[in-house]
Amino acid sequence: MSAFETVIYEKTDEGIAWVTLNRPDSLNAFSVKMRDDLHEVLSAIKADDEVRVTVIKGSGKRAFCAGADLTEFLTAPSVIKARRIRAVRDLWRLFLSMPQPLIAALHGYVLGSGIEIALFCDIRIASNDVIFGLPEVGLGILPGAGGTQTLPRTMGIGGALDMLLTGRRIGGKEALQMGLVTRLVPRKDLLTAAGETAQKIASSDAAAVRNAKQAVIRGVDLPIEQGLDLEWRLAEKTKRSKPKNNY
Numbered sequence: 593m594s595a596f597e598t599v600i601y602e603k604t605d606e607g608i609a610w611v612t613l614n615r616p617d618s619l620n621a622f623s624v625k626m627r628d629d630l631h632e633v634l635s636a637i638k639a640d641d642e643v644r645v646t647v648i649k650g651s652g653k654r655a656f657c658a659g660a661d662l663t664e665f666l667t668a669p670s671v672i673k674a675r676r677i678r679a680v681r682d683l684w685r686l687f688l689s690m691p692q693p694l695i696a697a698l699h700g701y702v703l704g705s706g707i708e709i710a711l712f713c714d715i716r717i718a719s720n721d722v723i724f725g726l727p728e729v730g731l732g733i734l735p736g737a738g739g740t741q742t743l744p745r746t747m748g749i750g751g752a753l754d755m756l757l758t759g760r761r762i763g764g765k766e767a768l769q770m771g772l773v774t775r776l777v778p779r780k781d782l783l784t785a786a787g788e789t790a791q792k793i794a795s796s797d798a799a800a801v802r803n804a805k806q807a808v809i810r811g812v813d814l815p816i817e818q819g820l821d822l823e824w825r826l827a828e829k830t831k832r833s834k835p836k837n838n839y
């Protein structure tokens with residue numbers, strides 16, 4: 593258990609970390625404080641070998657996250673300060689470097705930074721009340737948390753440009769068709785579905801899980817020959833991690 597202002601962190605005996613975005617009054621809008629809290633929580637999870645898998649969810653009934661906190665837009669730091677902060681506290685690269693699988697449990701509004709957080713997760717499960725959208729371009733800015741890179745890698749260039757350039761919101765069925773989520777469940781079943789998926793992963797060999805994730809995440813941007821080499825090296829590493837080598 594932890595006491596962050598904008599995030600709740602819980603860890604179960606089975607090695608499942610639950611991270612809850614916790615600003616329900618502002619639909620879990622992503623603030624500077626939330627960035628700092630999430631950075632701290634994810635850094636702790638990354639360094640904790642007991643954690644096998646992480647689930648990220650939003651508190652309240654209406655949203656996973658309604659995007660960047662619009663009340664902070666006019667108080668953004670100078671470009672130089674922003675760069676300095678980013679160098680020491682780059683939340684998005686931290687997301688990308690997480691060794692354990694991340695599951696996003698998505699409900700209600702998943703907008704802007706919300707969808708970008710979800711895209712850094714490895715498995716996206718949504719409830720049928722979900723609404724995805726990237727309003728940034730309509731607001732005269734670009735997504736700043738990897739969205740232009742992660743969205744096309746997840747759903748293809750056409751679908752990504754459709755969402756990015758028009759700001760069009762899509763519901764659960766369309767998100768499922770476009771590959772933005774892999775599972776759609778009734779609202780009441782969302783946390784059960786995420787929890788069961790986490791349990792399944794937590795019950796598998798930890799090294800096999802981590803190395804399989806790495807093989808995919810690092811391999812997807814490599815030419816196939818290099819990808820096959822990467823897979824071979826990670827498979828060998830997985831074998832070597834076993835107390836008795838029965839291969």
Ligand code: COA
Pocket residue numbers: 617618619621622658659660661662663701703704705727728731
């Ligand atoms: N930043 C800060 N506060 C936000 C917010 C955001 N991104 N999104 C919602 N809120 C706050 C609202 O200001 C409101 O606060 P209040 O109760 O103190 O007035 C509360 O959350 C509920 O939102 P509200 O707008 O009243 O709900 P709604 O059902 O009418 O509309 C949305 C929901 C998500 C469509 C609407 O809130 C919205 O468009 N939010 C902004 C989305 C966005 O552009 N995000 C930035 C991406 S870069």
